[in-house]
Amino acid sequence: MTDGPGTGRGESASADVRPAPPSTPPPPQPAGRALVAMMAFATGAVIANLYYAQPLVDRLAEVFESGSGAVGLVITVTQIGYAIGLATLVPLGDLVERRRLLAVLLGAATLGMAAMAAAPSLAILGAAAAIVGLTSVAVQVIVPFAHVLAADGRQGQVVATVMSGLLLGILLSRTVAGVVAELFGWRAVFVLGALLSAAIAVVLWRTLPTVVPTTRLGYPALLMSVVRLVREEPVLRLRIVYGALTFSTFSVFWTSAGFLLAERPYDWNNAEIGAFALFGVMGALAAKFAGRLADRGWATWTTGFFVLITALSYVLIGAGATSLAALVIGVVLMDMGVQGTHINNQNLIFALRPEARSRLNTAYMVAYFLSASVGSALSAYVYAAHGWIGVSVLGAAFPAVACAVWLAEISLGRRRAA
Template sequence: MDRGLVLVMALASGMVVANSYYAQPLVGAIAAAFGASTTSVGLVVTASQVGYAVGLALLVPLGDLVERRRLLVAILAATTLSLAGMALAPSWPVLGVAALLVGVTSVVGQVLVPFAATLARPDERGRVIGSVMTGLLLGILLSRTVAGLVAEVAGWRAVFWLAAALMVATSLLLYRRLPVVAPSTRLGYRALLRSVVRLVAEEPVLRLRMAYGALTYASFGVFWTSVGFLLAGPGYGWSDAQIGLFTLVGVAGALAARFAGTLADRGHARTQTGAFVAATAVSFVLLALGRTSVAALAAGVALLDLGIQGTHISNQSLFYPLRPEARSRLNTAYMTSYFAAGSLGSGLSAIVYSAYGWTAVCVLGALFPVAGTLLWAGETVSRSRARRCEVTSCPART
């Protein structure tokens, strides 16, 4: 696959997904601007995540039905208008509605990832997916840094005006560089959505990977929704720019994307899943210590992003080959559960932080990947037992 095209896809994925995360380091400034509580502004962040899950369910399947270049340009036009709505919002409820619409239309990366998997050869698919996902994760991380720096200089509204301008540029880039590929299905839209449900029912590997993804990304939502309150609060007292720059410590997760993809191409996706999910769980021990130690907090962020991104790439490398003609719909099923779980984690985090503080947030965040680690251990035991039964005749069970 042409490296220039992979770079374009990675760049576009990162710039668009950033729209759902610009508000996270700005929660303190937004709360002060509107005189709102931390819970209220935390729900604005949650609204963006909920919108993203809705967009995954309703827009991403169209990647199998509509020519992708045309689809992406149309979606980006709606994203641009929604970002302008955030920049002009007169109150936090209006900001929340605009954030919801931004989330719905910021799913371009989830159309591009299965498109990249379709264009790549089987022996390079994991690496290509990892490269595009690296761009996507860098977009998530750098969005917070950019938001913090821009808000420090020009105010938080300028962040969303800049984002709208970037969407216009991204639209032009994709229109010029993406190849035109005919849709893979002629199903009607309703039949297309129903087929997503059938894929979940018929593919046990997909269901399992949805569970791993949901249990790790829920912890991501828990952490990133409340860390801005911690860093802006009395313990740290950091500015928007300082909070934004701090998020760069998660770049280790972006580096893990290519590493996980390469290992997946060599057949290690199932084995490495357990290590990445467990790393996500362990990260919350460091994050809890981060209430008073910036070094522990930084190490925890790096380990958290490493575990979540490694799990994500491992999952994608296993479910994309299941149905080559339905990769957008496979991605829809997986990513809808993924971001629905992130929305749940985000909403719970805002409530728990307001009521019980940072340590309780870390306990909540750890519960999800601990459950994922137990699930992986059970799957491994079952798989080992099944292999033994292939070699020796196991007695029939009643």
């Protein structure tokens, strides 16, 4: 269960293969800072499409004369679409030329966002939201692509930069949606998402290099190979556990934070609650150093540090029931721990089998996303039953288990080395 290189096993032969391409272009030049920054911005802007509707639930219920539960289904189908895309579309990054795949996905996401902006009914809004969720998995094609384009010895830094953009998009999307809706109306929020998605599609098409697909497996065999990777790669399984335990705690906090801040002693309005996400941004940016440490071979040890501070952050988060200062410091530490662990995880799994980066990412991100759903559901239930202290205990429990897993990993590694 220690870090290490991949097994080097090639893909099994299959009768369901495509013919090899007639010519092989030279390897791409390492990505410069401008291209890495563009990829980071792209991941943030596209992932935001999944979250724009969340702060607009009350407004959408009023416009479409529906209950909040019906509008909540729009958010649910967006998340379901994203989960399906993770399992069925992201693996295509190993089979289809990535620049072309991104153009198709982002083009469809643009149309989906435009349909949401123009939706005359809640049913059409929901159908368009499903398309947006399905195609916004473009961000999970970009992340392993960034690892491919990074110069040797800088993969960790590049992935950290791109992942910071993604987390910033998640955290800031609600704030942006609230401000834009207040100034220009709710439809303008989805118009903004459509324009950004279209612009990103054009820019990435013009700036990203062409990279030869890394497999000739047929599509059914491609999907089955994801399961085989999980079975054959112990490092992947271990990193799935770390990712699931830490991202679930992220969802535990952010699902119920709005409830806490809307009640006494805070009594914040929607705009103030949305702005609170800026403190989470500080934590996300603070975790960028994880990439540099991963490049130096410290990913195992820094994982222990990150999961520990994630668990300890909930001491402060619990005190945040009455202290804003404690809540702010706690959320900065929590987000830093979650993001740092995630950066370590992706750097290690992408190195296992370079020819299968997209499928490795699929296996990891499906578990990551499902864990967030579990954390969110448990958080809402626990808050209703036990209040903020209950949420804090629940949030601390997940990274506490991750700490125990890390100690077991280190102990086993030492016994094997003895």
